[in-house]
Amino acid sequence: MKKLLITIIFAACASVSFAQMRSFYDIFPNISQDIRTAALGESGYVKPSKKSSGFIIIGNENGSNLDPQIVNIILRKNPGYLVESIIVLPAQASLLDVYNALGNVRDLKGRLYSSYSKKQSIPLFEDATRIVSEKQTTAIPDPAPARNLPQTETVFLRLKDSNFGNSYYRAEMALVQKGLRYTLSNIKNLSYLFVPVIKEDKFIAQLYFEPVQEGILIYSIAGADISDFFASKININSAISKRLEVITGWAADGIIKKTP
Numbered sequence: 001m002k003k004l005l006i007t008i009i010f011a012a013c014a015s016v017s018f019a020q021m022r023s024f025y026d027i028f029p030n031i032s033q034d035i036r037t038a039a040l041g042e043s044g045y046v047k048p049s050k051k052s053s054g055f056i057i058i059g060n061e062n063g064s065n066l067d068p069q070i071v072n073i074i075l076r077k078n079p080g081y082l083v084e085s086i087i088v089l090p091a092q093a094s095l096l097d098v099y100n101a102l103g104n105v106r107d108l109k110g111r112l113y114s115s116y117s118k119k120q121s122i123p124l125f126e127d128a129t130r131i132v133s134e135k136q137t138t139a140i141p142d143p144a145p146a147r148n149l150p151q152t153e154t155v156f157l158r159l160k161d162s163n164f165g166n167s168y169y170r171a172e173m174a175l176v177q178k179g180l181r182y183t184l185s186n187i188k189n190l191s192y193l194f195v196p197v198i199k200e201d202k203f204i205a206q207l208y209f210e211p212v213q214e215g216i217l218i219y220s221i222a223g224a225d226i227s228d229f230f231a232s233k234i235n236i237n238s239a240i241s242k243r244l245e246v247i248t249g250w251a252a253d254g255i256i257k258k259t260p
Helices: 004-019 033-039 068-075 095-102 236-256
Strands: 047-052 082-090 112-115 121-123 125-131 152-161 163-177 180-188 190-192 194-199 203-212 215-226
Touching: 004 112, 033 047, 033 082, 047 236, 068 215, 095 163, 095 180, 095 203, 095 236, 152 215, 163 203, 203 236, 215 236
Parallel strands: none
Antiparallel strands: 047 082, 082 215, 112 121, 125 152, 152 163, 163 180, 180 203, 190 194, 203 215
């Protein structure tokens, strides 16, 4: 009888918790069926756009119930190019699971992307590690899984980029709305053959994670401000997209590993 009562109470609590979760439609009530289908599919929804043609951003369209700061933090950087991504992982995980997945910086090493110029899949980041600070770039290990979720945290990363060599980033995490926001911005120039292509603080990616009734929502948006000269020499949409894809995939795989 006692076991039955405990089971009933647990089931009731789980039911209330699920009911309090937003659904995908609660967050994006006005999106098209095509976008919804893509976001709930294996590859997710991905859309590049550029300032000169007018940005198309689902995250701040009329009716979106995302916290406006998720998009506005990117727009305040005045990027010339944006890539937006939405995917729902078919998994149940807590925000603590998400936070711990994002703590495994070394798992970014070796993640592949499809290189158009080399006609094969190659690692985007040949190495990935935490560093002490913006000024002290000594490598430090990833921490053990946390038991408690902090309200905010800032960490620093060194990523050996296949195109830009050693690149340095600030990662800021904060609890926002009903989820966790992860902001990644370059703290030093991204250079090719010693020539700065994307200057300090001119690349920024924002990932927002929220447990929803359908699984785990990952809403991502990344932007870059780059000169017209370099934009004419490289496919900037591809450059942003592949970095956002690798970072989002790293986070998604880490979350899935932590689910029962």
